[in-house]
Amino acid sequence: MKKLINDIPDVVKEQLEGMAVAHPDALSVHFEPNYVYRADAPVAGKVAIISGGGSGHEPMHGGFVGMGMLDAACPGEVFTSPTPDQMYEAARAVDGGAGVLFIVKNYTGDVLNFETAAELAHADGIKVQNILIDDDVAVKDSLYTAGRRGVGTTVLAEKIVGAAAEAGYDLDKCADLCRKVNMYGRSMGMALTSCTVPAAGKPTFELGEDEMEIGIGIHGEPGQKRMSLTSADEITAMMTAEILDDGPYSRTVREWDRDNAEWVDKSLTDAPFKSGDQVIAFVNSMGGTPVSELYAVYRKLAEICEARGVKIVRNLIGPYITSLEMAGFSITLLKADDEILKFWDAPVNTPGLRWGA
Amino acid sequence: MKKLINDIPDVVKEQLEGMAVAHPDALSVHFEPNYVYRADAPVAGKVAIISGGGSGHEPMHGGFVGMGMLDAACPGEVFTSPTPDQMYEAARAVDGGAGVLFIVKNYTGDVLNFETAAELAHADGIKVQNILIDDDVAVKDSLYTAGRRGVGTTVLAEKIVGAAAEAGYDLDKCADLCRKVNMYGRSMGMALTSCTVPAAGKPTFELGEDEMEIGIGIHGEPGQKRMSLTSADEITAMMTAEILDDGPYSRTVREWDRDNAEWVDKSLTDAPFKSGDQVIAFVNSMGGTPVSELYAVYRKLAEICEARGVKIVRNLIGPYITSLEMAGFSITLLKADDEILKFWDAPVNTPGLRWGA
Amino acid sequence: MSVTRDQIVAWLEESATVLMANKELLTQLDSAIGDADHGINMARGFTKVMEKLPTVADKDIGNILKTTGMTLISSVGGASGPLYGTFYMRSGMAIGSKEELTDEDLFQLLKTGADGIIQRGRAQLGDKTMIDAWLPALDALRAALDDHAGTVAAVRAAVNAAEQGVQDTIPLQARKGRASYLGERSIGHQDPGATSTFLILKALLTTLEDD
Amino acid sequence: MSVTRDQIVAWLEESATVLMANKELLTQLDSAIGDADHGINMARGFTKVMEKLPTVADKDIGNILKTTGMTLISSVGGASGPLYGTFYMRSGMAIGSKEELTDEDLFQLLKTGADGIIQRGRAQLGDKTMIDAWLPALDALRAALDDHAGTVAAVRAAVNAAEQGVQDTIPLQARKGRASYLGERSIGHQDPGATSTFLILKALLTTLEDD
Ligand SMILES: Nc1ncnc2c1ncn2[C@@H]1O[C@H](COP(=O)(O)OP(=O)(O)O)[C@@H](O)[C@H]1O
Ligand SMILES: Nc1ncnc2c1ncn2[C@@H]1O[C@H](COP(=O)(O)OP(=O)(O)O)[C@@H](O)[C@H]1O
Ligand SMILES: [Mg+2]
Ligand SMILES: [Mg+2]
């Protein structure tokens, strides 16, 4: 294992310490429980946007804390979901009176811990809502399973909903927007190499010199299928097809009913992409793939979208939701209406994403 | 070799095509000869800043083309310096009448090709000047050699001088500022892994599982020494010491005398860092190292600088001047006076670096 | 016969002991169909519980159980943390300030706790989760109590049913948790969470038998 | 004896031939103390020169040489591109519109070209560069011409001196170019650029001998 780390138990803590000294203007870090929060939190009257999950996906989530995006991020151990006390304490720290939206990637551990946190926050009189991100088309069947994983769309949702909160949206409107973004976004990822969890010390899976793993998640878990390595154009075409050809997707999500203080099931079905759609295209590095290679991918993606009548109106290209040092990439397409574009273009000032400020 | 590429001869071309479709608002790409240029070039009355060098260091230089930074970038083949016709044509395309500053990394090939380009541009009546960046403290002796390589300071110089040009500095003032930035900046790099030039197909050098290479350049060339891998803190301490303990550095550079149309030697000596200095700290990934690990490095770097009385007033952390997919990092410290800070903070809007716009 | 506050404390201690003793086994089971951390998670959680226990050992049973739940929730993470945490929180709320439990109380303790897990995790029998150990155990316990079997005998019946439930997870395809991403590849492996549930029930039996 | 425009064209063609024939050798020499591309660079450059040559083969010698220089500059890159490019540009300027060269013209051609390389690259004798082939060759040529040796004999003397110069680069420590980063590790290796210079001079001799 070749990493720039010290003692393995300190890896996450020391990286958070580094963030804190590097970006005092944007954010602060609280330890025990661990959470990164906006330097100027709580922002009175603004809905607070909080996300979190296992560490190892940097800059997500901690790097997205700041004006126009997240109010707080709760990092667990590497690839392990955080505990409810982190989200609960973070909510108490950043709630500006307008309530807290938890953006939760759909993994059982994350879901359950965020749900517990929501109950604790609610008991404290904090207005709270949980919205799931489950955009990974590599996971097919969903009716009786844990469903699709939350991947690339998470980054776009944090940016867009963060801007909406900044613009004065109330909690329900933020939740509605976040739900819409999730239903409009679909992703697919692949790996050229595995990654190594520090505590494990060896790669999570082995890949041959001419093999690649298609349909991976973001925790170094094996993917949908293993194939022999081929050209950037062929890989991009295959993954883009998985996204564009993916049919309607139905699942039941659980959201919080504030009035009756109980969880209610919501059945959601989102529509496939169709010719004429406007999209934000997000080409993401899994960590070890340099941006130069992402441009070769983007070139082909743009060509295919054009041929399919899908209009790319914005893009994001780089390492934003990673799996440690894994080489590989993911493509996320997000159907973008005027509301989404307006908040995408709005100023954001975080260590990991910045424009207009 | 595991890369997201198609045919090897097309690698650079296709990556440039990807950039062009991805960032039409910021830049355009001209092929044969290859150069990336500002979408709104030429900017009348503004000094044009042009840089270039071998490809494989992305986002440098092409990703830094845009408002507040470069007017054009000339990419050679991977790790091979571009040819003078690229810089010459780029100069003709972006000169807004106020002249062109070539920012050149100190490698014989780059230096000679940019000098030829300067002569060609001068012959066309374009005001031109070449300023060298030679900041790599890993190269010791310089008096009778090609001297120090140009590395991390290049990124900072492009940002700062780009902002000065935007603010109306004339060619001589831009050149003076660039020269000062180079003399104020020092860098040191290390590698955890080698990198693979597509045309070569195999790693440029071999490193054992528990080995690292200290004092590398940015072309996958072996470094100053090979050591057994140690902790992030020890590596950071060693590299920071190399920078802070480096003595005065003297070299002779060649600059263009516009009036007499000839090259004149300039002897320059820069001073070591001292307690009380204010610096911009730049922790750079060589490509394959994720930003999370850079924060562990930054944490230690900040601690050491504080102990040495060197005050970090700004920082830049991420992959900005890379060696393909090489894992490793470099540290650059740039002594920052008010003029440098003012232009560092000024708005920049490029695919690779953006703030305030 | 009744179950005392001290026996509940002893049960939690015995649970910690067996879970740590089976840390490797649980992690290895999780590596086959999950992310190889269930043993680590349970060990981390119950180590914390052991640290906390002395501070509440003299409080009422509801308090002891709720503290255990809170400790697991704030130290385990993953899926099993909130699930087992909910088990003890809910059972603690159900028992409240009692310092001694009737057989019926003991059944309610386990039943309410397991219901909490189901409510939280929404797993059904046959989804290849810890529920596949809890439900058979509760049915067996209910039946035994209705037959006026003694406490120990009834709990033994529950433990045997749980053990069978664990075996029965092997041929199942996971429909909940991480294992569900594997689809058919999850078939043929024993569920780690069901296994830890069996161990916790076995710890209860051991405790009661000791007296 | 005089050197005709056609012989200059033949020299450039012969240069291309020998450089391509020695592509592997030059690259391998460069891999020891550089970045393993000198043979590739020279081959790329002279392939382009061969493409361009027909379009100017009927022009004056200065024009032919300048076109060669421009072609190398815009196709080679690296250090050798501008250096060899400068050689032909400068020699072309020196020769101007001539269509036939006296021995003295030939000397001036080579001398002005080499001076251009020195001006551009600022290398001195002993820096372990192509200069270590050019300077001895020019000295030998000058001496031979002063001794009224014939053109071919004088050029042969120059080639032999260049060959010796290449050998003499082996024990040197590089002070210019990429090899200089290696410091002492550059000692014991033959300089690739000096080698290509020798090959270019040898090509001239071959051409003159053929007639
Ligand atoms: N929705 C659920 N309901 C009940 N139990 C579940 C559910 N999801 C997962 N589990 C249990 O959790 C166990 C895995 O726990 P653990 O490995 O600690 O968490 P994680 O899967 O987050 O790493 C599984 O073996 C399963 O028994
Ligand atoms: N400053 C210089 N002056 C003269 N010749 C030089 C100089 N620097 C390098 N060379 C020559 O160039 C050769 C290397 O050429 P090449 O490998 O094509 O370029 P690069 O070093 O950029 O890859 C060296 O062997 C040396 O003879
Ligand atoms: Mg697990
Ligand atoms: Mg886990």
Ligand SMILES: [Mg+2]
């Ligand atoms: Mg070379």
Ligand SMILES: [Mg+2]
């Ligand atoms: Mg080269």
